[in-house]
Amino acid sequence: MRKIACASSFVLLGLMVAGCDVTGAEVVERDGADIAQAPLPERVYWGDTHLHTANSVDAFGFGVRLGPEDALRFARGDEVTSTMGLKVKLARPLDFLVIADHSDGLGATKALYDAPRFMIRDPQLLRWHDMMHEGPEGTQRVTAELITAAANRTLPAAMMDPVAGRKRTTTVWTNQTRTVERYNQPGKFTAFMGFEYTLMPDGNNLHRVVVFRDGKSKVDQILPLGAITGNIPDPLWDYMDAYEKKTGGKVLAIPHNSNVSNGLMFELTQPGGGPMSAEYARRRGAHEPLVEITQIKGDSEAHPFLSPNDEFAGFGVEGWDLGNLPLTRRKTPDMFAGEYVREALKRGLAIEARTGVNPYRLGVIGSTDSHTALATADEDNFFGKHTGQEPGPDRVMESQNLGTAAGRFGWHYLAGGYAAVWATANTRGALFDAMMRREVYATTGPRMTVRVFGGWDFGSSDLNSSWVRTGYARGVPMGAVLKPAVVSGKRPTLMISAVKDPIGANLDRVQVVKGWIDSAGALHEEVFDAAWSNPQQRKMVGGKVPPVGDTVNVARATYTNTIGAPVLSAVWRDPAFDPRQRAFYYLRVIEIPTPSWPAYDALRYHLKLPPEVRVKQQERAYTSPIWYEPPAVGAGPIMDR
Template sequence: MATKGAIAALPLLALVLTLAGCGDKAADKAKAEAEVTAKAEAASPYPLKPLWGDTHLHTANSSDAFALGARLGPEDALRFARGEAVTSSTGIKAQLERPLDFLVVSDHSDGLGAIKAIYDAPRLMLRDPTLRRWHDMMHEGPAGMQKAAGELITGFANKTLPASMMDPSKNAERTKTIWTDQNAIVERYNEPGKFTSFFGFEYTLMPDGNNLHRIVIMRDGKAQADKVVPFSSTVGTSVDQLWDYMDTYEKTTGGQILAIPHNSNVSNGLMFQLTQTDGKPMTAAYAARRAAHEPVVEITQIKGDSETHPFLSPNDEFAGFGQAGWELGNLSMTQLSTPSMYTGNYVRAALQHGLEIEAKTGVNPYKFGVIGSTDSHTALSTADENNFFGKHAGVEPSATRAMLPQSLGKAGRVGWQYLAGGYAAVWAKANTRAEIFDAMKRREVYASTGPRMTVRLFGGWDFAPADLQGDWVKAGYARGVPMGGDLKPAGKAGAPTFIVSALKDPIGANLDRVQIVKGWIDAKGATHEQVYDVVWSTPATRKPGANGKLPPVGDTVDLKTATYTNSIGAPTLQTVWTDPAFDPAQKAFYYVRVLEIPTPRWVAYDIVRYKAKVGPEVQLKSQERAYSAPIWYDPKA
């Protein structure tokens, strides 16, 4: 929903927001974090359970969210993520069934808090007649709010706004006030060992409507975060400039920072290119810079799933998840998509591109882990199908939201095509900023489309089924590498072996199967992929057919009640798998995909709760899933 450009000038108009703050207790927080980490390390030298969070959430401080009805701020978002009950922007009680472990409030850097400031300003203090007119329009209701926001966008795009509104120095000055006030709230809710709140923002780069957004996250405390202002796409119009900003942050503050590319499925091929941003051939230095700054990618969220596409993976019967509507065009729908763009839109193809580039330059720019997040613009971080509050306040729970047009341009998307979102799972030893951030840097992370499945992957050379009878996690770390790691050549004949384990969400659906997706590059430079079913439920009666495919797991969904039963599937699936087609001379990657049994989508719950009327094309059930970060094999490592 973000729009590059016009909104970015608005912080020049922003009034100081009076946000509840607290004193800087950096020393106390640092001490508490160190104590939590020391206690965790004494208990185990490696992570024992995943931490669940959302790295991509918007509040009323995002101008597009506010324009679309969001009235909850950062504090509401943090309270909700911690498990407290709040009232949504449309007056509905909202609460998570289970709290999250961490949250990044990632409001758009372009126009941070601007439309809210115009709306909240006393009318008499707005001397500019245009600002006063916009203020009045916003208070007329949703139609007026939309019209005022549209005028701002058009005015910026056509450069018809007053010159003072484009002044970068004033922009930064007023953005800083909102940023530091927000930081005070974020710091107050950070509680090492119990709940982690990160400082972050969304860099909203969107040339011609093509999504190149990044979530930027800081490892550090308020003192470091307050020294900068969020980087706007009106200041830097390429990702290279964002990396420059990140380098400067680390040099000037002594802190650490990373960026997460998100929602690549609507980038029209630009997110994962074979070239540099200037169109020149990718160099080793450029590839290394991208890999260092962007160790994690968002593979799934409300606006669709970015794992792969049936056009790219025709032999993968599960490749179409979350595609409906989102494959039509770019984010703003100002440009339609063509199949030639798909390789730059999807994560699996990017992992293959990485092998190609590495073969030419010696460096892989797309060696990243994967996470999910919501991209909710309601301040409510929920990815649960039975508790979905919509992309923005205009589509919070109601009888009509599933069929509401969601088009931003000339072609249409419809409400039911939204996914309920995604979550990020992180294998960190302790619930602290440092531990979670460091796990992201080493790529020991995985993505879920919502359910909180526990997924582990280890790669090595001598794992055997007997390992699963003992402390296989200890064996995995001692004799192999976890997800996100690099598997070095064994120095002897044989294929790599992988310990794979998946446990169902404790309050969710059983599991259908676990798959390993392998990608590799051959001696001629061509890339390939293969999806292997490595372990599945009811193996005694469910055998691969002549085509090598497993029959479906079954379906217990009752759409009349929006329910399902766990009478099929399995609560736990584990195995030790050996690559049957391993070539020690070929670069390769391996990642896990875990599939649940079919369950109702949020639309099915709306039909039952609100008697919603939907068309026959609407998807009412799906197989939720999780994706692990890959393990890479390099014969020359």
């Protein structure tokens, strides 16, 4: 039995509020050291690295009343009751979860809501308290005002009180880490400690999810770092260094949702201006090995403005390319290059060519960024960005219903995504280490099994039952660097396998996206179709594979797997390789068309949707790149083509 010591009160938002402190309760840490490790990463593990509960200022304000325990129970496959009273359960449990509640104001709106009215002295806080008690609409108005105040740095002084804030944060954090520790079951379900560093200068999203490899005994030695007054990510890296030095633990950060940063997430410069230095590039790369390429608030892989020759660019960009997070500043086309991942990968090559260090050697993952405490990423099981978007007849046209032309609520939300990790076991250590080496990929929700190895001498005969061992023995996996070939005349060769989601849609095609920098310093990209379904009938026309077809019945929200393929594999060779040019290669795996969540809602609630609403789409997966690094000058002969 857990022993919980209740204190009579603690300071919260400048108030004395009754509370319960469970920091003294005993907890068992399971580090997974007794779990058998596979000799090679033989299995992909599915998870969400970005989920919010009632401890997040905005999530509670939007109405969610589920806490960390509910989130963990749901992710591992238990049935829970949603905030709006629906019984919910994942058909397929996740393997791991990171609860990433906002560090700024951790638990603050919940504390304000729970506070006795007579003890609230600040007039703004009192007004917000009363509005929240008016009902869901009042609570959402408070949240909108809180987000604006945070972006403008005009939060009430009582909310910024460092002493009261530290006391509140300590209580909420240690209780949350205790819950996370209890649900961590190495070998079965991994619960990570983490938080969201909500860096948002002038409303431009520079958020990071911080993930710890360690358990409660180490993580409790620090508190989540706030970012509300910050302009640059450097303080987070200082914090991470200090944590590792103090505890001997390990931590990483994941930049996310770069598509609303107004060009600031992937800059060519460094704080204070001037070109990015090698030292700065090295520091960023060491702390941030991954990026969140897709989530509910849109997809950040590529934009049609940047990639006009890519007919599949622009998935999920509708509405999200209008401006920054709170739309306090509209976006201009020159900002796109600093906030889409493909361009960031190319910029990394340019910085590396100049400094010798690549700050944007980024692996990719997807996650939900759900503020409902429910880690759902399926189109037919979408529970919305926030509690007000739980299933109901009004959510598809939320922007219109709210009387705003913002164009980024309702149907503009995506239902995904998820993070896929190739690891040797389902433990914190194995999963974290796989993230650090970037052996990960992202999907927009479907659980496709995708793998790629890069080498110099793979052949079609290698795609046999031992192809994974061959890939590791004679090449490198996704996320790694391919060194120059020993023998001249070789071309990078990718050994590729993609298998459909077992209960999902067939695959349309697998594409290789290549980026490179030429001798003049110009950046280039090209998309190659490497494998596709029904190749006998779908012959390339003008260098492109024709569309796969469309079986979607929008009225019934159905599709059929009479087109596409369950498995696609190939050995692909770069047809235009220059051994002197830095390059990267990643896979984009595309499903056949399927209904999107507004189509399911239209069927459930008998809705007539406007023509602009996205009712079908081709969901996809993105792998972490494999980078080619040319030989150093004077290191040996340059290979010929």
